[in-house]
Amino acid sequence: MGLVSVAPLPGHGVSVGALVLLRHAEHPAFTEREEGLGRLFAARAGAAMSAARLYAEQHAITQVLLRELLPPKLVQVRGVEFAGGYRASEDAEQIGGDFYDVHPAADEDGETFALLGDVSGKGLEAAVLTGKIRNTLHALHTMAGNYQQVLELLNATLLSGSGPMRFATVVLASARRVRPGEDASLKDITAISPTAGGAAGEMISSGRDLNRFFDALIQGRLLYPAELREMQRTRPTGSDDGRRYGLGMESRPLPCGGVYWGHTGDFPGFETAGGATAQGRRASIMVNLGPGSSDAQSDDMRAALETALCADRPGT
Structure with missing residues (x-):
């Protein structure tokens, strides 16, 4: 017969197991100090195992909640x-x-x-x-x-x-x-007030007036020279078409050489593009879209605008 010492592994209210120590019969019996050391090890091991099990359960619950809340x-x-x-x-x-x-x-x-x-x-x-x-x-x-x-x-x-x-x-x-x-x-977009766009949507005008505005701005008839220079101080946007952005105005290179200055805009049902060159050419385009714009439509509009600005006659 051998010698056996059993110590419970206490957990949070429930035992998580037992620590069993065996010793061959030829060896002396467990001393009181050895049994005390075994009980101390069992107590700490039980607490660690119980905490690990509790953590695993809480982690599983947390992962379920994260999947639902993310x-x-x-x-x-x-x-x-x-x-x-x-x-x-x-x-x-x-x-x-x-x-x-x-x-x-x-x-x-x-x-x-x-x-x-x-x-x-x-x-x-x-x-x-x-x-x-x-x-x-x-x-x-x-x-x-x-x-x-x-x-x-x-x-x-x-x-x-x-x-x-x-x-x-x-x-x-x-x-x-x-x-x-x-x-x-069909979708009725007239119920949406363009004033929701703030200053970008509250101006009511025509293509002719918009062309006059762009021409007067670029030719220096609206701002002092220093103000216009600051407005045309641009930074690259990182776009493939070479577009650069300044203070509320952007420049784009023209396929026929040079650049034009202007802006684009869209709102549910509409999209506009306009601009002018320093040589006096100007053009504006507006299309009705249903229900909204797409990259392909925007590309087509920009191509039409650049064609007008590169024409031999001034844009109208």
Whole structure:
């Protein structure tokens, strides 16, 4: 027969095992000091194992919560490209009050619901509210066509909750593939006031007046020479077309040589491009777009503008 010494491995309220020490019968029995050392080792080992198990459980719960509270991987919808990124301000706080989401339509001709928002505050408390907002909007996304009703229901849901009052800013949008043809539905963009664009959308003018404005600006009839020079002090934008930006005005190289000065702009339903050269050529282009612009359309507009500015006759 050998000698056995058993010591429990205590945990947080529950034993996590036992420490069993064996000694051959030919050796002397365990001394009181050896048994005390075994019990001390067992107590510390049990506490460490219990803490490790508790940490593993909490880590698993945290990972589940992070997956639910972090912005999801965006779903690509046929005909519409979505892109997004999320970067925490601190390594210790991976979640917070910023969020975005996309809810694809049930079929390829349906309306895809997209949202972007920010909750006041930061950290876990803000992240919990973002989760509540995302879940609520997920349940309401079938009503994507009525933004006002969706926001009113979301607001009522948030106000009915308990805890500290927080506010959130939410932007809702929808995208739907429109097939060309006589039966294609139309979007009424006249209900959107261009004044929402601030100074960029509050001027009502014509192409002729816009050309006169660009010409007067570039020829030095509107500003003092020092002011115009400061306005035309540009920095590169990094674009492939050589565009440079100054104080509210940009310069672009012309295919026929030289540069022109002007600006572009777009708003739901419209896009404009205009400019003038130091030699007195000027041109403006405006197109109606439904429902919005694309890179290809913008490229076509810029090509048309440059063709007009490179023509032998002054632009009109």
